[in-house]
Amino acid sequence: MPEGHTLYRLARDLAEAFGGRVVRASSPQGRFAADAALIDGTVLVGAESGGKHLFVEFADDRFVHVHLGLIGKWDVRRGPAPEPVGAVRLRLDNGTAYADLRGAILCDLVGRERRDEVMGRLGPDPLRPDADPERAWRRIQRSDRAIGDLIMDQEVLAGVGNVYRAEVLFRHRIDPLRAGRTLRRSQWQAIWDDLVALLAEGVRTGRIDTVRPEHTPEAMGRAARKDDHGGEVYVYRRTGQPCHVCGTTIRTKELKGRNLFWCPRCQPRFRSRARVGAA
Structure with a gap:
C-alpha cells in the first residue's frame, strides 16, 4: 500500500x-x-x-x-x-x-x-508542518498495544505503512512487540524526528531508502536490493537474510494481519528494569 x-x-x-x-x-x-x-x-x-x-x-x-x-x-x-x-x-x-x-x-x-x-x-502526519507529535505520544504512553501496531494505526500516526514501520523501529533498536507504554519520551521523539526526515527523503526521491551511509551496497560491497518496492532497507521483506548490521537472520511474524520484520539481536525483546530487578 x-x-x-x-x-x-x-x-x-x-x-x-x-x-x-x-x-x-x-x-x-x-x-x-x-x-x-x-x-x-x-x-x-x-x-x-x-x-x-x-x-x-x-x-x-x-x-x-x-x-x-x-x-x-x-x-x-x-x-x-x-x-x-x-x-x-x-x-x-x-x-x-x-x-x-x-x-x-x-x-x-x-x-x-x-x-x-x-x-x-487522523493522527499527526510527519510530512505536515502543522503536525503535533504530542498527540501521538499521549496515546502511545498509556497503551498496552505493541508499538509496531500503534505506529501503523492511522488514528495514532498518519502516513506510516509497513515499510517505514519496520525500518524506523530497526533504526532505533526497538522491539516491534514492545508495549507502547514502556517507551521513554526521548525514544518516541527520536522515532518521530527520524520519520520526519525519512518521509521527506521519500518525497524527494520517490522511493524508500532507510540504510545509513555505512550500510549502502557500495559501502558494504554487497549487491543492491532487488524488489518491487525499490530502495535500500534493513529488515523489510528480508526474512531469512542476514542483518546488514550484525549478521543475524531477519525474522518475521504476523501482527494484526500485517507482517512484522525485525532483527532479534539489534531489536532485543524488551524487559523492564522492574521485572529484571524482581527476578
Whole structure:
C-alpha cells in the first residue's frame, strides 16, 4: 500500500499541473460519472494529503477524496491526453496535462465538513508542518498495544505503512512487540524526528531508502536490493537474510494481519528494569 510520501508527492504533482486552472473531469470507466460532471469545467483550487488520504479541492468547497488502497494509482502526465486505457475511474485534463486514477478503494466527491471530519480523525502526519507529535505520544504512553501496531494505526500516526514501520523501529533498536507504554519520551521523539526526515527523503526521491551511509551496497560491497518496492532497507521483506548490521537472520511474524520484520539481536525483546530487578 502506498505510504505517506507517495500521497504527498501526488498532491504536489496535481497542484502543480492543475492548481488554479479550469479542468475537465470525466469518468471513462463510468463509476464516477455523476460526480465528475459536478466538477467538470470548474477550477481546481489545490490538493493536499493527510497520511494515506488525498483531497483535491475544487471551487465551491468540493473535494475529491481518494484513498489508493493496495493497488490504486493516479498517474499525472504532461501533454495532450490520449484515449484512456483500462478502467480509468477519474480523468482530469486541462489541455497541457492529464491525470488518470485507477484501482483506488475510495473515490468520493465530498464537502468541506466531510473533509474536515476525515482529517480530524487522523493522527499527526510527519510530512505536515502543522503536525503535533504530542498527540501521538499521549496515546502511545498509556497503551498496552505493541508499538509496531500503534505506529501503523492511522488514528495514532498518519502516513506510516509497513515499510517505514519496520525500518524506523530497526533504526532505533526497538522491539516491534514492545508495549507502547514502556517507551521513554526521548525514544518516541527520536522515532518521530527520524520519520520526519525519512518521509521527506521519500518525497524527494520517490522511493524508500532507510540504510545509513555505512550500510549502502557500495559501502558494504554487497549487491543492491532487488524488489518491487525499490530502495535500500534493513529488515523489510528480508526474512531469512542476514542483518546488514550484525549478521543475524531477519525474522518475521504476523501482527494484526500485517507482517512484522525485525532483527532479534539489534531489536532485543524488551524487559523492564522492574521485572529484571524482581527476578
